[in-house]
Every structure is written in C-alpha cells, then in structure tokens.
Amino acid sequence: xxxxxxxxxxxxxxxxxxxxxxxxxxxxxxxxxxxxLERAVETEESPVGREVLKQxxxxxxIAREEGVPACQDTGVAMVFVEVGQDVxxxxxxxxxxxxxxxxxxxxxxxxxxxxxxxxxxxxxxTGDNTPAMIYVDIxxxxxVKITVAPKGGGAENMSGIAMLAPAAxxxxxxxxVVERVQKAGSNPCPPVVVGxxxxxxxxxxxxxxxxxxxxxxxxxxxxxxxxxxxxxxxxEINKLGIGPQGFGGRTTALAVNIxxxxxxxxxxPVAVNLNCHVGPHxxxxx
Amino acid sequence: xxxxxxxxxxxEVVARLKAGxxxxxxxxxxxxxDAAHKRLVALLAEGKELPMDIRGQIVYYVGPTPARPGRAIxxxxxxxxxxxxxxxxxxxxxxxxxxxxxxxxxxxVRDAMVRFKAVYFAAIGGAGALLxxxxxxxxxxxxxxxxxxxxxxxxxxxxxxxxxxxxYGNDLYEEGVRKYRVS
Numbered sequence: 319x320x321x322x323x324x325x326x327x328x329x330x331x332x333x334x335x336x337x338x339x340x341x342x343x344x345x346x347x348x349x350x351x352x353x354x355l356e357r358a359v360e361t362e363e364s365p366v367g368r369e370v371l372k373q374x375x376x377x378x379x380i381a382r383e384e385g386v387p388a389c390q391d392t393g394v395a396m397v398f399v400e401v402g403q404d405v406x407x408x409x410x411x412x413x414x415x416x417x418x419x420x421x422x423x424x425x426x427x428x429x430x431x432x433x434x435x436x437x438x439x440x441x442x443x444t445g446d447n448t449p450a451m452i453y454v455d456i457x458x459x460x461x462v463k464i465t466v467a468p469k470g471g472g473a474e475n476m477s478g479i480a481m482l483a484p485a486a487x488x489x490x491x492x493x494x495v496v497e498r499v500q501k502a503g504s505n506p507c508p509p510v511v512v513g514x515x516x517x518x519x520x521x522x523x524x525x526x527x528x529x530x531x532x533x534x535x536x537x538x539x540x541x542x543x544x545x546x547x548x549x550x551x552x553x554e555i556n557k558l559g560i561g562p563q564g565f566g567g568r569t570t571a572l573a574v575n576i577x578x579x580x581x582x583x584x585x586x587p588v589a590v591n592l593n594c595h596v597g598p599h600x601x602x603x604x
Numbered sequence: 605x606x607x608x609x610x611x612x613x614x615x616e617v618v619a620r621l622k623a624g625x626x627x628x629x630x631x632x633x634x635x636x637x638d639a640a641h642k643r644l645v646a647l648l649a650e651g652k653e654l655p656m657d658i659r660g661q662i663v664y665y666v667g668p669t670p671a672r673p674g675r676a677i678x679x680x681x682x683x684x685x686x687x688x689x690x691x692x693x694x695x696x697x698x699x700x701x702x703x704x705x706x707x708x709x710x711x712x713v714r715d716a717m718v719r720f721k722a723v724y725f726a727a728i729g730g731a732g733a734l735l736x737x738x739x740x741x742x743x744x745x746x747x748x749x750x751x752x753x754x755x756x757x758x759x760x761x762x763x764x765x766x767x768x769x770x771x772y773g774n775d776l777y778e779e780g781v782r783k784y785r786v787s
C-alpha cells in the first residue's frame with residue numbers, strides 16, 4: 319500500500335500477466351466451450367457435422383496438451399483491463415506495458431503476428447502483433463482485472479451494426495441478428511458464438527457485442543427478458559442449417575450472448591460480433 | 605471412406621472428385637494468402653514468371669504460426685477463401701488445379717473452376733493444431749517480408765479435406781444447408 323490507501327501496482331507485473339495470457343488463451347479453449355462442443359456431438363443430426371465436431375474436439379485437445387495454438391490465426395490481442403480506482407500504477411506507462419506483454423507473448427510464444435501498420439496504403443506487418451486493442455474501465459476497489467481475448471480475422475469480418483428504429487422491436491433485432499449469421503455462412507468457422515450488443519450508441523453497441531463474447535458459453539444475461547431472447551435467437555439460428563463448418567447441420571451456433579445498455583429515445587442500435595468455435599479468452603486478477 | 609490423392613493433380617484425378625468427397629492429400633501444397641496473391645497476380649499481369657510453377661498444383665490459403673524448435677510448422681488451419689476470389693480465376697487460367705481454404709466462393713470463381721477444371725477443397729477452420737500434424741516439411745519459397753503471409757512449400761501426408769466445389773458446378777455448402785434448413 320502506498321500513501322492515502324492507494325495500492326501500488328508495478329506495470330512490469332501487468333506486462334508479465336499479459337504475456338502469459340496471450341499464450342495460454344491461444345492454446346486453451348475455454349472449458350465451457352469444450353462442454354458445449356461435446357454436447358453438440360450428441361445432438362448433431364448430420365453425420366458429416368458430427369465428424370467435424372469430433373475433429374474440432376481432437377484439435378482442441380492437441381492444442382491444450384501440446385501447447386500449440388488451437389488456430390493459426392492467433393488474432394489481434396483484445397485487452398480489457400478493469401482498474402480499481404484506488405490503484406496507482408508505477409514504473410512506467412500502462413499502455414506501453416500492455417503492448418510490451420503482447421510483444422513478448424507473441425514473439426516468444428510462437429504466435430502469429432497478424433497486424434499491419436496501416437489499413438489501406440502500406441499494410442506492412444508490425445512484426446510483433448502490436449498494437450493491442452486496449453479498453454480500460456475504472457471500477458471501485460484495488461484490484462486490476464485483465465482479460466486477453468485474441469480475436470481472429472475470419473469471424474471478426476462477419477460483424478455488423480444496424481441503427482434500428484425503436485419500432486422495429488424484438489422482431490427487428492431477431493431479424494438482423496439471424497440474417498447476419500446466415501450471411502456469414504461457413505466463413506466464421508461455425509459452430510460460432512454470437513455476441514450481440516443492443517442499445518448505447520453507434521460506438522458503444524459494438525463494444526457491447528464484443529464484451530458479450532467474453533461471457534462463458536452457456537451463461538445467460540441476468541435479465542430474464544434478455545436471457546429468453548438469447549435462447550430464442552439460438553434456436554432460430556440453429557434452424558438455418560449451416561451446421562459445423564457450413565457443411566450442413568443443426569449446430570450453427572453454440573450460444574448467443576447479449577449485452578445491453580440504455581440508449582437515446584430515438585435509437586435502437588444492434589451489433590453482432592462473432593466468435594469461431596475456438597473463441598479464446600482468459601482472465602487474471604492482479 | 606476418404607479418397608487418397610497426391611500432387612500434382614491431373615485432369616483425370618480432378619474429374620473424379622465430387623462435391624462432398626472426403627480426401628486425404630499427399631505431396632506438395634503452396635501456401636498463399638491475400639498479400640501473396642496480390643503479388644502473384646501482379647507478376648502475371650506483367651507477363652513475368654511466378655516464384656513457383658503452379659501448373660497442376662494446389663494452393664493452401666494459410667498463414668501458419670511460427671514453428672517451435674524441432675517442428676515443421678506451427679498451427680496451420682485454413683483462412684477464409686473469399687478474400688482470394690478476385691485473384692483465383694487468373695491462377696486457374698495459368699494451370700492451378702486446386703485450392704484449399706474455408707468458406708464459400710464467388711460465382712466467378714466457381715465458373716472458373718468448371719472452365720479450367722480445378723477443384724476447391726475445405727479444411728476444418730480452427731483446427732490448426734490437428735492439421736499441422738499432416739505437415740512434414742516447410743520451406744520458404746518467396747516473399748519472406750510478408751511474415752506469416754510468405755509463400756511456403758509444404759510437404760504433407762494424408763492432409764484431410766472435403767471437396768466443396770467440383771468441376772461440374774456442384775457446391776457442398778449449398779447442398780448441406782438445403783438439407784438441414786428448417787423453414
């Protein structure tokens with residue numbers, strides 16, 4: 319403890335934690351996702367789909383046991399940090415420390431470097447997978463909670479936002495979400511996890527959809543109305559017939575996770591962000 | 605039961621493959637993604653030689669993770685193929701016989717497959733750890749500056765894939781969805 323009840327956290331501890339999370343998240347598929355894939359093997363009607371699901375499970379086992387990334391697209395490093403407001407970072411710049419952790423994790427951990435410096439003209443690989451996409455929230459307390467969620471390009475490219483009129487209602491939201499998943503088809507490596515944001519503003523709704531993907535597969539929004547909508551959307555999406563890898567089947571999505579926020583009286587933003595069947599993310603509290 | 609095929613692919617072998625067939629591929633695969641395709645197609649447009657002979661060959665849309673010491677390759681699953689759609693027809697015109705990726709192709713690419721007698725295979729996306737086990741050797745061919753997007757020559761044994769588009773115009777994704785869709 320420093321003076322005035324502040325807890326001092328050295329940024330080198332942040333770097334070390336991020337480095338470890340980058341490697342671990344890419345090699346260890348969340349156990350809730352594995353559980354959902356195992357259940358899908360039992361329920362999938364398509365023989366090809368069942369075979370694909372079994373191979374995916376075998377892949378995830380090899381990744382965990384041999385410390386190999388489950389997918390070659392080890393993604394852009396999404397880093398979410400919840401900082402207790404009584405924490406005082408010492409020893410350097412927090413953002414630089416996070417990027418240093420990503421650099422060390424991706425270079426020393428044999429992960430793929432998938433970032434280019436300029437999106438349009440130069441497109442030169444930055445060589446160390448930095449910069450990370452960093453979101454910092456200030457929360458009460460003295461903890462620092464760090465989540466690393468490597469995000470692959472294939473599923474990310476299938477995202478979408480709609481600024482719906484409030485009159486569109488539940489049916490409007492359902493139509494947009496189901497159509498996005500249908501349009502994505504085999505591209506985002508189904509079975510997918512569907513992150514949905516509803517409300518906020520144009521910028522905020524995308525972040526809500528992304529944060530929805532951080533929730534474990536099988537968890538539900540604490541609000542019963544949104545939890546019910548998650549179930550209904552999952553059922554509708556699994557009627558699309560896309561199936562594992564898009565070869566046809568009942569298991570197109572493993573889960574639909576919704577996060578919502580208040581919004582303007584004139585607005586009803588909706589965003590869809592997809593995760594593949596790997597959907598990596600890992601959290602640590604310092 | 606999977607059909608065993610090896611590279612280079614002949615017209616006779618290609619003609620035998622039908623959408624939905626499971627195959628195990630042995631031989632050579634050339635890796636190339638977006639940036640490498642852009643360069644290859646630019647070379648062809650200028651009438652220059654490619655860094656490898658693509659006639660009868662298969663291009664694998666993959667950007668692997670770096671190999672750990674003692675391994676041939678890191679994680680090595682397919683990337684999404686539609687991003688290569690604008691480049692693929694001209695490569696087929698110059699003799700490319702197969703592509704491995706994931707996800708559906710444009711009508712232009714599908715038409716080119718019928719015209720130039722080439723096939724499109726899907727490997728399981730996100731199964732990079734499993735697929736890497738079939739890669740026995742990896743050798744840099746060109747464009748090292750592109751990092752994970754460099755062109756590599758992979759020697760594979762029993763690499764599992766499914767025929768999505770054959771030379772007869774069939775498409776496994778369309779057929780599969782039609783079968784299981786609940787309207």
